[in-house]
Amino acid sequence: MNKKLRRALKDSFAAPLPVGKKAFLRGVRELPIGNFEFIRTQIAYIRKWVWALSGTIFAFTVIGSEWIGRDMLWCISAFMPLLALGIITECGRAEAYKMAELEMSTRFSIKSAVLARLGITGCASLILICAVTPFIAMQRSADIFRTGVYILCPYLLTAYSGFLAVRKIHGKESLYFCAGIAAAVSVLNMILSQELSCLYIAGNFIWWSAALTVLCVGTAIQCYKMIKQTEELTWSL
């Protein structure tokens, strides 16, 4: 069909101008949305590599515990900082790309989005850790709780340092810094588990428990401060 005929068709199907369009669209954009629906929309915005990494860790654990036969603990706990990196980059994305102020004026505030993503990725990580821990515990013939603590510590250390970095360093550099932290924790974890295996003996578990408690509290504080910081941005608008 040639352009002339196409244009003539458009003219022929022209309708009188709608009267209530602007008022309707203004009202429609403020339609309320339920919490569940909001969380569902946020899941779609979480980058695929975060899910792919979680799936890979789980598959690696299952395959490793069944067929490789070597101690998987150091390996999986070395992966945990990368998982934490996923959460940090998801929650600090607006800040890193300097879009936080713009996101304040959107339909859903950045605070709600950060909270939702923090909840989604945090729950996903928790489910993953709960899923992989029994496999590793079975392979090591060790206590599930103790294995869980060994896995959670590097994860929380990365999360804590990462959130701190996102809050203190602005722009894209914060993401590079977080990636550096994740890599450093991962390497440190591998070195400790290989060279200082005495750290993992039952007698030292009390120190691991103490470290876990401190890191849990620290990460929770950092999360709270990060959300508070986004609230403060609203005032600067």
Next chain:
Amino acid sequence: MDLEEEYDKIYRYCYFKVRRRETAEDITQEAFLRFLESGCVNTGKNLRYLYTIARNLCVDEFRRRKTEALDEEAADSFSEDSMVENLSVRIALSQLEETDRELLLLRYVNEAPIAVIGRLYGISRFAVYRRVLQAVKNLKEKLGGDHFL
């Protein structure tokens, strides 16, 4: 999905169906409200669903009208439009079948993707393509030796 752009397209589609500005606008707004409440707007993939709602609402309007006396003066007849420009195209369109006109509107005026039209009618993409080509051919035949050809 650009709601403003889609509003114009759905409104044009409804107007084509019901031929009354107020009714077309009411149906458009009702279709959008139902569409937004379904949550499909966030997926950005369900343009077909929006068209389906609008079409069903137009059908409901026809059923309702059958029970009432049709106010002929209120309805803007296709042939009584202000045909100053492109008169020959309007006349040719008025001689086409309703389905051909609808297909031409959807494909060339609203620029709906073939896949969306296919799902709206419940036919394959190939069948849509064939029907659209046939509708264009019919239009050209009605236009005869017009300068559009």
